[in-house]
Amino acid sequence: METINFDHISANPLLPEVKAAMIEAIESDYGNPSSHHKKGDQAAKALDVARQSVAALLNCTNPKEIVFTSGGTESINHAIKGVAMANASKGKHIITSNIEHNSVIKSLRRLKGQGYKVTSVSVDSYGRVNPDEIKNAITDETILVSIMHSNNEIGTIQPIAQIAEITRAKKIILHTDAVDSVGIIPMDVQALGADIVSFASNSFYGPTGVGGLYISRGTRIFPILDGGAQEGNKRAGAENMIGIIGMGVAAQIAAEKMDERTAHFKLLKDKLLRELPDYIDEYNFNGHMEESLPNLLSVSIKYIEGESVVLMLDDENVAASTRSACASGSLRSSHVLQSIGVDYADAQGTLLVSFGIDNTEDEIPKFLEALKRTVKTLRDISPLCRTSN
16 A cells, blocks of 8 residues: 655655756766866856756846755754854844744854854744834844744744845845745745745755755855855855756756646645544644645644654554654654644644645545544543543
């Protein structure tokens, strides 16, 4: 029996076209794009093609504003630490939100140990930041605002363009973690207004271990890797040619099929939302129902434990998750769910469903039947469920 994969937020398979391009790149035996000879020139041209494809996906008019990295984590670390180091003489105050990814949280924790001050603004019950709270938190020492574009646990999309109006008026750098947005929903960095946007290839069916940053021209940022002059002196180290070529192809396909994919995700999400009440009761949806990613759905099911649901669904050949893969393994309640007001017990019973381009409508009722059996089994043995009745 084939597995129903409803855990695309954790990993995505390579597209056949991406795999073929990477194999061709391996066989081409590229040189170093920084070398001044024919093989180096060949590699540099391939790098430029990939950079142009990624820039087009973001509606970035200057491909030189795209910097390749080893993935989303490095991109986020580079954005936050690089801006902090480059602008320390102006101030050491940074603003973020309560629901950021661990890459943001831990980067800021590192900076706090070096004397930087961090203000973390709250979110509403849907997980949305109020731009006015950002404005009120700004001081003369503020050098960076880092607010994620979409949340990797509840899917809520933030009002980044409104926040950008505030930061630009104050001449403060704005970074947005768009790892779960780029390639999934339309991304126009011109309209968005953020100075730095971080993203990762595997989110849009490219290879893992490859990512990037959009860094708008004139943004003051230091590299966090010291060495050569690669990537316009912004990221030292020989580029991952094979991975970047794969990401370029994935970016081109994502741009071409954006509308088709978005419509497909919405169809699956709407079907699951509509039919879920026919299979289980006593649950709550997390996040914003409209301003959210079309491929992600978070639901807190009462009287059960999420990890047990995931394990039992796995026995029925269904893959899902309870939270971000980067945070899995922690016994603590999700800081995202706590921030939107979900109590501890309900947070522990949260199931995260994320769709991919390979999912079909026929999989929805199969998943729901498996979920119904799983929830019934767990509630039958749950002391919480017995206490509530």
